[in-house]
Amino acid sequence: KAGVTQTPRYLIKTRGQQVTLSCSPISGHRSVSWYQQTPGQGLQFLFEYFSETQRNKGNFPGRFSGRQFSNSRSEMNVSTLELGDSALYLCASSLGAGAGSPLHFGNGTRLTVT
Amino acid sequence: DQQVKQNSPSLSVQEGRISILNCDYTNSMFDYFLWYKKYPAEGPTFLISISSIKDKNEDGRFTVFLNKSAKHLSLHIVPSQPGDSAVYFCAASDGGSEKLVFGKGTKLTVNP
Numbered sequence: 001k002a003g004v005t006q007t008p009r010y011l012i013k014t015r016g017q018q019v020t021l022s023c024s025p026i027s028g029h030r031s032v033s034w035y036q037q038t039p040g041q042g043l044q045f046l047f048e049y050f051s052e053t054q055r056n057k058g059n060f061p062g063r064f065s066g067r068q069f070s071n072s073r074s075e076m077n078v079s080t081l082e083l084g085d086s087a088l089y090l091c092a093s094s095l096g097a098g099a100g101s102p103l104h105f106g107n108g109t110r111l112t113v114t
Numbered sequence: 115d116q117q118v119k120q121n122s123p124s125l126s127v128q129e130g131r132i133s134i135l136n137c138d139y140t141n142s143m144f145d146y147f148l149w150y151k152k153y154p155a156e157g158p159t160f161l162i163s164i165s166s167i168k169d170k171n172e173d174g175r176f177t178v179f180l181n182k183s184a185k186h187l188s189l190h191i192v193p194s195q196p197g198d199s200a201v202y203f204c205a206a207s208d209g210g211s212e213k214l215v216f217g218k219g220t221k222l223t224v225n226p
Contacts, residue, residue, distance in 0.1 A: 004157070031212050043158075043203065043216040056213045090157050094212060102148055103214060105157030 002027065004106035006091050012112045018079040021109045025072050025093030031055075032074040033103060034066060037088040046089075049074055050096045081113045117141045118206050120217035128225055133191040135220050137204030140185065144206040148214065149178060149189045152201045161202075162189070194224045 005024040013019050025032050033056075034046040045058040049068035066076045072093070078085055088110050092103035119138045127133045135149075145166040150158035164171040164178045164187070171178050177190045191198055201221045205214040 033212055033214075035214075035216075042218040043205075043214075045213050045215070048212045050212070056211060058213070092157075096212065101212075102160040102163055103212070104160060105150075107155070107157045 004091055004093050004104055006089075006106035006109050008109060009107065010110045010112075012114065013081050014114055015081055015083060017081050018077065019081060019111060021076045021078075021089055021091075021111075023074045023076070023091030023093075023106060025074070025091075026104055029093035029095055029104070030072055031094045031096030031101075032068055032072060033092045033094075034074070034076050035090045035092065035105075036060075037090060037108070038086075043090070046076070078111075083113050086111060086113045115140075116217075117144075118204055118215050118217040120202075120204055120220050122220050123218075124221040124223070126223045126225060127194050129196055130193045133189075133194045133198065133222055133224065135189040135191075135202050135204075135222065137187045137189075137217055138185055139187075139206050141206070141208065141215075142185070143208040144215075145209065146207045147178070147180060147187050148205045148207075149176075150203045150205060150216075151198075152203060152219070158203055191222075194222075196224045196226050198222060199224050 031050045033048040048056040063079045068074045088108045090108045092105045095101045148163040149161040152158045180187045201219045204217040
């Protein structure tokens with residue numbers, strides 16, 4: 001079974017630009033979550049989508065948004081990039097059944113904002 | 115305000131010995147706990163989980179213990195192998211939510 005696939009693996013953008021990251025979940029998984037990993041803050045939850053609806057949201061500004069398509073694939077968008085947005089962005093998928101349904105992560109997209 | 119804390123940034127053990135990684139949490143609503151392992155340049159890999167209705171869960175060389183009264187869990191790896199060298203993250207969720215709250219990780223080094 002193929003794992004969670006994230007594209008691109010690396011991205012360099014300039015302050016003020018916007019960026020879109022893509023995630024393909026494990027086949028059959030209906031929940032997709034996004035996390036930001038930075039050295040100072042660790043892994044922080046951005047949002048979760050289930051059946052094309054945002055089900056949970058973390059404490060990030062509105063510049064961070066996402067969506068999920070009918071095939072469960074998901075995209076995350078960050079607008080008006082800031083230097084502090086430089087991070088590893090991880091996508092994770094699961095069956096969406098909560099406890100007993102662990103998240104399976106992709107290898108991430110490393111975003112650098114200059 | 116860190117709800118999940120891993121107070122040891124690093125741990126070094128000899129091959130064949132036991133590795134014990136610790137995690138504390140503050141939110142009493144957490145009812146599902148997981149451990150993930152992460153190698154450089156890869157995403158976290160799920161290792162083992164435990165529900166709050168249990169106090170122990172075993173999977174091969176990995177055992178997780180949960181002490182709800184102390185709000186403490188630990189991961190035991192025995193015997194430790196050099197391939198276990200990685201960063202280990204503790205995570206928690208509440209009420210069936212998919213949202214995980216992670217600790218900042220413990221870097222385990224297993225020396226041959």
